[in-house]
Amino acid sequence: MLDLKYVAQNFDAVVARLQSRGGSLDLGPFKSLVSERRDLYVAMESLSARRNTANEEMKRKAKEDPAALEALRGEMRTVSQTIKEKEARLKEVEEELSRILLVIPNIPHESVPVGGGAEDNVQVRSWGEKPNLPFTPKQHFELGEKLGMLDFERAAKVSGSRFAFYKGALARLERALVSFMIDVHTPKGYVEMLPPYLVLRETMMGTGQLPKFEEDAFKTVGEPERFLIPTSEVPVTNYHADEILDGDQLPRKYCAFSPCFRAEAGSAGKDTRGLIRQHQFHKVELVKFATPDTSLDELEKMTDDACDILRRLGLHHRVMLLCTGDMGFGARKTYDIEVWLPGQGTYREISSCSDCGDFQARRAKIRYRAQKGDKPQLLHTLNGSGLAVGRTTIAILENYQREDGSIAIPEALVPYMGGLKELRPM
RNA sequence: GGAGAGCUGGCCGAGUGGUCGAAGGCACCUGACUCGAAAUCAGGCAUACCGGGAACGGUAUCGUAGGUUCGAAUCCUACGCUCUCCGCCA
Secondary structure, three states: OOOHHHHHHOHHHHHHHHHOOOOOOOOOOHHHHHHHHHHHHHHHHHHHHHHHHHHHHHHHHHHHOHHHHHHHHHHHHHHHHHHHHHHHHHHHHHHHHHHHHHOOOOOOOOOOOOOOOHHHOEEEEEEOOOOOOOOOOOOHHHHHHHHOOEEHHHHHHHHOOOOOEEOHHHHHHHHHHHHHHHHHHHHHOOEEEOOOOEEEHHHHHHHOOOOOOHHHOOEOOOOOOEEEOOOOHHHHHHOOOOEEEEHHHOOEEEEEEEEEEOOOOOOOOOOOOOOOOOOEEEEEEEEEEEOOOOHHHHHHHHHHHHHHHHHHOOOOEEEEEOOHHHOOOOOOEEEEEEEEEOOOOEEEEEEEEEEOOOHHHHHHOEEEEOOOOOOEEEOEEEEEEEEEHHHHHHHHHHHOEOOOOOEEOOHHHHHHHOOOOEEOOO
């Protein structure tokens, strides 16, 4: 959420910056609501001040002058009534304002290239090379099914489309990747976290998934309603909601494994085969809480921490700086890491690392105190996949495939696989 | 799910209709004392918004939302959360 005062004071500049993200932006009656809000506050405050002084008088007159007390009581009755009416209107105005503010995306940082979509993203670096496979590489789902280790048909029977059963050594590989990733991150200062997978509406509001993207989330029935997390960014970022952290404890770094649940509304027909786009997948997420002056630097480090996993697995990848039109709702700057998939013959996103500035912190009320005695101020939140586990499994299948359909296991994972060095049909 | 107790400032905790933004303590900051520190003493110390150059003044906030009242931390209603006991359960 953007700062009300900031938007009001820099209205045209803000609108211009937001339009670079593309899409429609309707700030509606924002400006008139802001001035009405202000007028209401002024009126209410002077009425309240009047009531408070009258109450002082009444305390005294209660004993000395019962007649005057009655007169005052009558007057105050109407004053109180007026205050209540103004209060009611103010509530409406504020609700309307926050309805508007809550669906405004973050303002892109000035270092973000302006562009309309993925084609305007800028490659900032790459690592490794495409593997030189002397045969026509297969896609991961074909490899997985031939191994007898991926079963989409039975998953559809049990759960509908966009689900999968992993079996045998491939299930173990997914589990091994989780442990491996966490073990790489924690020595770098990320505190391991196992978060709740169901969260309240206000938690989804805090990180920006709601109110705008409700159709993307799975929701439980019954009271209170809860949402299946689309990423552990949601519970972990909100872990510090309504808190004031000490400046000398920043940055705080967390690393959380969780399944992620996404309705994938609006992606009908996209990536329908295989593991690329499922309703449920695993992710190891990195979350940081940083001071405003360090957050961009922390974003660079976080992106590199995510890349480190791919380097250790020997997977060729590139880092893309997203343009204004391709960034997520809460981000002010985002790097996507794209891994090379030989079977698909394309790069696919395997991680997305974002600096959200104070956008989420304002929603979730996460602040810090730079020095003892200083005023609390909003901190900056960052999050990034480190990595999407299912897509890492895909990358291993496609990059380490052999002509006979077996899969070599990257050396770094062998200890996590109990010494197993390859996947063979079961 | 049932019964009971509770929810007050960074923390602990007093406060049952006006004198309460809220005693006292801890923590923290400043000053005195000290070579320095500890101890002690004095003072300060919530957040947000509005007005003001500032000093300062105003308004709101005692789990949340309503209600009663001229006036609510205090009374009433609902809800949430925490703790204890019982039941159930991986």
